Amino acid sequence: MVNYGGDEVSALVVDVGSSSVRAGYAGDDTPKAIVSSYYGYRPTAGDSDVQMGDTAGESNPEAPKPRSDAKLYLGQHGPSIWRAGMEIGHPFRDGLMSDFNPIPALISHALVDVMRTNPSEHPILVTEPAWNTSANRERMAEIMFEEFQVPAFYIANTGVLNAFAAGKGSALVVDVGHSMASITPVVDGFVLRKGLVYSALPKLVHAHAKHILANPTPVRRGIELYPHQLIATKFPVEPGAPGQFTLHEDRLAGTTDSWRSWYENREVDEWIQSVASVLDQGWNEQAAASRPPRQYEFPTGYNMYFGAERFQVGEQFFHHSPQLVAQNPNLPKNIPALLSESLRACDPDLRQVLMGNVVLTGGGSLFAGFADRLETELSRNIPHVKIHAPGNPMERRYGGWLGGSILASLGTFHQLWISREEWQEYGKAIVGQRCK
Amino acid sequence: MALSASDIRSALSLPQSTPAPAHHRRTHPSTTKKPDGISRELYSLIGPSAPSLAAHLAKPRLRQKPNLGGGGTVKWEHRPFGNSARSDTLQLFHWVKQSDPIGDYPFAKYNVQPKSYTYSQDEYSRLLEDSEWTKEETDYLFSIVQEYDLRWYVIHDRYNFPDGPIRAIEDLKDRYYSVCRKLIRNRPWPGDESTRSQLLNSYQFDKEREKMRKNYVASLEDRTPEEIAEEEALFVELKRLEQNERKFRKERDDLLRTLLGADSGLPDIVVEEDGPAALSIEGIRKKKKGGLDIDLPPTPSNIIQLGPPVSKRPPPPKSAIYDAQHCIVRVDPPAGSSNTTKVTHVPAHLRSFKLPVPKATIAPKVAQALAELGITYSRLVMPTRDNCSQLESLLDATTALIETKKIVDRVEQDIRVLKARLGIRESESADRDPKESTPMDVDLSKEDRDGEGGGRAQSVIRGRKQLCRSISVSSIDTSTSVHTRTGTKRQKRG
Numbered sequence: 001m002v003n004y005g006g007d008e009v010s011a012l013v014v015d016v017g018s019s020s021v022r023a024g025y026a027g028d029d030t031p032k033a034i035v036s037s038y039y040g041y042r043p044t045a046g047d048s049d050v051q052m053g054d055t056a057g058e059s060n061p062e063a064p065k066p067r068s069d070a071k072l073y074l075g076q077h078g079p080s081i082w083r084a085g086m087e088i089g090h091p092f093r094d095g096l097m098s099d100f101n102p103i104p105a106l107i108s109h110a111l112v113d114v115m116r117t118n119p120s121e122h123p124i125l126v127t128e129p130a131w132n133t134s135a136n137r138e139r140m141a142e143i144m145f146e147e148f149q150v151p152a153f154y155i156a157n158t159g160v161l162n163a164f165a166a167g168k169g170s171a172l173v174v175d176v177g178h179s180m181a182s183i184t185p186v187v188d189g190f191v192l193r194k195g196l197v198y199s200a201l202p203k204l205v206h207a208h209a210k211h212i213l214a215n216p217t218p219v220r221r222g223i224e225l226y227p228h229q230l231i232a233t234k235f236p237v238e239p240g241a242p243g244q245f246t247l248h249e250d251r252l253a254g255t256t257d258s259w260r261s262w263y264e265n266r267e268v269d270e271w272i273q274s275v276a277s278v279l280d281q282g283w284n285e286q287a288a289a290s291r292p293p294r295q296y297e298f299p300t301g302y303n304m305y306f307g308a309e310r311f312q313v314g315e316q317f318f319h320h321s322p323q324l325v326a327q328n329p330n331l332p333k334n335i336p337a338l339l340s341e342s343l344r345a346c347d348p349d350l351r352q353v354l355m356g357n358v359v360l361t362g363g364g365s366l367f368a369g370f371a372d373r374l375e376t377e378l379s380r381n382i383p384h385v386k387i388h389a390p391g392n393p394m395e396r397r398y399g400g401w402l403g404g405s406i407l408a409s410l411g412t413f414h415q416l417w418i419s420r421e422e423w424q425e426y427g428k429a430i431v432g433q434r435c436k
Numbered sequence: 437m438a439l440s441a442s443d444i445r446s447a448l449s450l451p452q453s454t455p456a457p458a459h460h461r462r463t464h465p466s467t468t469k470k471p472d473g474i475s476r477e478l479y480s481l482i483g484p485s486a487p488s489l490a491a492h493l494a495k496p497r498l499r500q501k502p503n504l505g506g507g508g509t510v511k512w513e514h515r516p517f518g519n520s521a522r523s524d525t526l527q528l529f530h531w532v533k534q535s536d537p538i539g540d541y542p543f544a545k546y547n548v549q550p551k552s553y554t555y556s557q558d559e560y561s562r563l564l565e566d567s568e569w570t571k572e573e574t575d576y577l578f579s580i581v582q583e584y585d586l587r588w589y590v591i592h593d594r595y596n597f598p599d600g601p602i603r604a605i606e607d608l609k610d611r612y613y614s615v616c617r618k619l620i621r622n623r624p625w626p627g628d629e630s631t632r633s634q635l636l637n638s639y640q641f642d643k644e645r646e647k648m649r650k651n652y653v654a655s656l657e658d659r660t661p662e663e664i665a666e667e668e669a670l671f672v673e674l675k676r677l678e679q680n681e682r683k684f685r686k687e688r689d690d691l692l693r694t695l696l697g698a699d700s701g702l703p704d705i706v707v708e709e710d711g712p713a714a715l716s717i718e719g720i721r722k723k724k725k726g727g728l729d730i731d732l733p734p735t736p737s738n739i740i741q742l743g744p745p746v747s748k749r750p751p752p753p754k755s756a757i758y759d760a761q762h763c764i765v766r767v768d769p770p771a772g773s774s775n776t777t778k779v780t781h782v783p784a785h786l787r788s789f790k791l792p793v794p795k796a797t798i799a800p801k802v803a804q805a806l807a808e809l810g811i812t813y814s815r816l817v818m819p820t821r822d823n824c825s826q827l828e829s830l831l832d833a834t835t836a837l838i839e840t841k842k843i844v845d846r847v848e849q850d851i852r853v854l855k856a857r858l859g860i861r862e863s864e865s866a867d868r869d870p871k872e873s874t875p876m877d878v879d880l881s882k883e884d885r886d887g888e889g890g891g892r893a894q895s896v897i898r899g900r901k902q903l904c905r906s907i908s909v910s911s912i913d914t915s916t917s918v919h920t921r922t923g924t925k926r927q928k929r930g
Contacts, residue, residue: 007543009528123528152526190590347605348653350589383664411543415519419526436583436594 007411011123012115014107015158015401018092019178019363022401023110026125026408030394031401033114038262039102040073040086072102074109079262082229084254088262094200095129095180100139104147111148119144123152123417125408127400130159130184130191131198137435138428145423152417154408155435159184159191161403162361165395166388172342172354174335174374175399176317176364179203181335183342185354190436195345199332202364205316209276210268212309220304227263228299230255235301243302271296272367275306278314280372288312314367318377336377355382360389361399510535521547552582553619563618569611573597581612606643606650613641787824791816794835801838802831 011026017037024031073079079088091099091106111119124144128137137155144153163171163186173184182198184191216222220240230252234245275296279287288308297303317335325331333341343351358378360371371389378385390396407413418434426433511534516527521544555564560571569577576597584590592605616639625632659667758764794802806812811830816823 005543007530009530152528187589187593188587190584190587190593192589192593194593347589347592348650348657351657411541412546414528414541414543415521415547417522417526417528419522419524421524421526425524 005411006409007414008409009123009414010121011125011152011408012111012117012119013125013127013401013404013408014110015127015398015404016097016103016107017177017400018090018095018180021106021110022398023107023115024401024405026405028405029402031398033110034398035075035106035110035114036079037092037106038079038088038090039106040079040081040083040088040259041070041102042083042085043070043087072105074106075114079259080266082227082251082255082259084251085256086259087256088258092179095177095182095198096132097136097140100143103140104143107143107148120149120151122150123154123408124148124150125154125156125404127158127161127404128155129180129198130157130182130193130196132157134432138431141418141423141428141431145420150420152419153423154413154417155431156404156407157184157191158400158403159196160186160189161401161407162359162399163357163403164189164406165361165399165403166357166359166390168357168359168388170353171357171359171388173359173361174339174365176202176335176360176362176367176370178363181317181332181338181362181364183338185342185346185350187350187353192346192350195342197333197338197342197345199334199338201317201332201334201338204332205313205367206265206268206272208316209272209313210265212313213268213271217309223298223302223304224300225264225267225298226300227260227267229263231299234299237301237303239295239303239305241302243298243300245300267298271298272313275310276313277311277368278317278370278373279311280369280376282373282376283311283315283319314369314373317367317370318373335374339378340381351382352384356384356386358385358387359399360387361396363397365389366393366396517541520544550582550585552578553616554578555615555619559619559622563622564615566611568607573600574611574615576600577608577612578615604647606646609641609646610643613639787819787821791824791827791831794831798835798838798842802834805834805838806830 006027008027013022013024013026013031015022015031020037021033021035022031023033023035073081073083073086079086089099089102091097091102097103108119111117126140126144128140140155141153144150158175159173159182162173162175162184163169168186169189170187171185173182173186175182175184179200179202180198181201182196185195186192213223213225221242224243226245226247230248232246232248234243237244275294277291279291281287285308288311291307291311293305293307294310295303295305319336320331320334343354346354355378358374360374365371371387375385375387378387390399395402416434418430422430422434512531513534514529515532515538516529518525518527519541521541557571560574564574566574577595580591580595584594588605588609592603592608595603595608617636620632620636620639793799816827
């Protein structure tokens with residue numbers, strides 16, 4: 001037990017990200033419960049099982065927040081199932097929790113409904129993004145102690161945890177997530193806040209992909225992104241031919257805008273994941289044209305071979321065209337800009353260390369060709385770059401959780417827990433003191 | 437492996453010999469008992485009459501497994517534990533062996549705090565006043581240093597003193613370490629001075645130097661790709677030049693070995709023994725270098741290639757007494773050569789080989805003079821040390837005599853010439869020219885000849901001349917090798 005410094009106290013690790021909530025036992029290599037962070041809710045409380053579509057219009061589109069007593073639809077049988085009048089909510093904005101109401105329900109769903117544990121029996125380690133506010137982490141501590149009655153709690157930084165998951169104490173963590181891309185310099189297990197940079201780059205890539213799909217091109221028309229739940233029948237068609245399908249007319253009326261756009265975004269995401277890619281040597285028309293096109297079929301039955309345009313999508317990660325920059329002045333920074341900004345803020349002595357320990361993580365980094373392109377971009381400017389990019393997609397997607405699992409199972413870590421006793425004695429201030 | 441005779445017999449399908457069952461019975465105490473791994477029905481069919489088959493079907497006897505567990509199952513329990521590294525009474529649960537003693541939490545010992553200095557108000561006003569720093573900020577610095585355990589990058593990152601100036605990481609380090617130094621210096625010290633200065637040294641920090649170093653690092657990073665490319669090109673060029681030089685020097689060394697080995701008074705056989713050894717040393721070094729390693733200094737001089745250097749021989753501890761006991765006489769290397777050149781190298785040799793050879797110009801005369809005395813100096817019957825030295829002194833004396841005789845002759849000749857000139861002024865005929873006389877005339881009374889004279893004399897001195905040339909080459913060589921050595925050193929430092 002002392003050999004590798006581990007001491008299991010059956011702690012739980014909860015990693016609340018903007019795409020999913022990951023929960024599991026410390027010491028495991030993959031989370032036991034992975035629950036979507038999106039949730040469905042009916043704006044009016046009470047009509048739990050009656051499927052009536054006429055209540056949908058009553059919700060206020062300005063503030064898409066469920067009332068605190070509204071029924072939430074969570075997890076596998078939650079938002080992805082069509083329900084009349086069900087809105088889709090998301091507790092995150094800019095990678096930070098902006099709405100804490102559904103958070104206890106999400107965590108409870110993962111811990112109690114999926115993992116079947118009793119949170120009051122386990123110390124819980126929660127993750128936070130590096131740019132989290134102290135108000136947010138104190139609120140999280142409050143939820144844990146007051147609502148889940150945990151015996152001990154700790155909140156750790158995803159940047160640090162990703163570095164730990166890669167087995168490094170000092171690293172430059174390049175984390176491309178669902179909604180945010182961030183670069184975090186970590187030294188001796190501490191985040192250098194001056195070198196921390198982040199931007200909503202993945203959202204831009206997503207929007208760009210949606211733009212490509214929805215707008216017609218010389219060879220095809222704009223693509224209709226109907227969710228498969230709304231399609232009653234469809235027939236196979238030739239590639240490029242318009243899809244032959246009939247819609248569930250009865251469902252259309254009860255479909256809310258938020259659910260529709262959420263599902264369309266999912267369709268775009270799936271298209272990105274299976275088709276989109278990035279060239280490893282920078283944008284080059286010929287190279288893009290020489291790559292084989294890929295076929296993709298949408299839920300409507302429409303299918304098409306995507307050639308050069310699938311490479312344009314990934315290019316947004318690394319390069320913004322001047323006209324795009326001119327149109328939107330506050331465009332999210334691309335990866336090379338983030339990198340140089342982060343490195344500039346670091347001490348010259350540290351740069352060598354950090355560049356030798358670049359950790360690529362986050363589900364967004366699984367974008368096809370991303371790691372190769374990042375290596376090209378880095379080695380173009382800096383000698384002696386070494387990128388640690390786990391080949392196992394689980395380690396990439398749940399790197400933050402994995403690092404938390406490692407940390408919370410260490411014997412030396414157990415002195416850092418904020419215990420219930422301390423919480424009651426010192427209050428919220430203890431969180432900032434203990435979790436540096 | 438224990439093969440019984442019956443096993444072999446059955447394998448070779450030989451008839452069972454009579455002692456085999458007995459032997460088998462010895463290994464299996466009761467042959468009537470059914471062995472394991474064979475059904476009762478089958479056993480009753482084949483019975484004890486087929487012991488070899490039964491031996492095959494019996495459970496194979498493997499080596500006994502090591503008993504690691506110590507017998508029995510290990511009981512584990514879910515035990516609560518406290519942690520002495522914590523200030524509260526948090527109880528966590530973990531699984532431990534029941535046999536484990538309930539003691540302090542084993543990981544608590546890793547909770548170590550670095551030693552930190554504190555100062556009183558009095559000490560601060562007496563010692564630590566600084567125009568750049570207020571006491572509040574110094575306090576803040578010390579608290580944050582304590583909080584982040586001297587991780588300076590983190591400290592610098594989190595350093596945020598309200599209304600304070602922006603501090604560089606060197607400023608923070610300088611202030612912290614200077615305060616610590618002052619405190620150590622001015623407080624009563626329980627130990628001795630050396631430990632105190634050691635401690636002081638560990639708190640040494642040179643701010644200006646650090647800043648300069650950091651500027652260098654930054655400028656190294658700010659190089660443009662063109663500059664980097666140019667530097668790399670220059671570096672490759674340098675390497676190429678060095679390689680050329682090394683090749684050139686090696687060729688010259690080979691040449692030297694061939695020439696000097698034969699000419700340094702060593703018999704050929706010694707040279708041959710020397711050659712391969714030198715080559716093998718070189719080969720080993722090459723292997724060690726692994727091809728192209730320029731960091732190693734080039735071979736210091738050709739001495740090493742010519743044979744093991746004298747200095748490398750470990751001198752015996754009690755040399756004088758030891759030498760006297762073992763009749764060892766040490767030959768001093770020729771004086772006046774502090775640098776390691778060819779001259780200092782004294783290989784093992786017979787003493788008689790090192791007898792001084794008279795100058796080539798006067799050698800025949802020496803030989804003749806000695807022959808007149810009835811001495812053959814070229815070969816001693818007993819070349820002992822004393823005899824050798826006597827012969828040496830004899831030769832020296834003879835040489836001196838001949839030199840004197842030569843001068844006398846010249847003077848006499850001059851006198852004669854002048855007299856003749858005086859006598860016969862009108863004729864300056866050729867009978868005065870000494871070169872017309874036979875140069876190799878052994879008669880000493882006859883007129884001498886100049887060393888720089890005829891072609892035959894030159895043939896005599898050829899070897900000598902070569903020696904001179906090669907010595908001069910070798911001295912050039914060492915000077916260049918010394919030069920390159922310093923060059924590589926400088927390069928390494930830079």
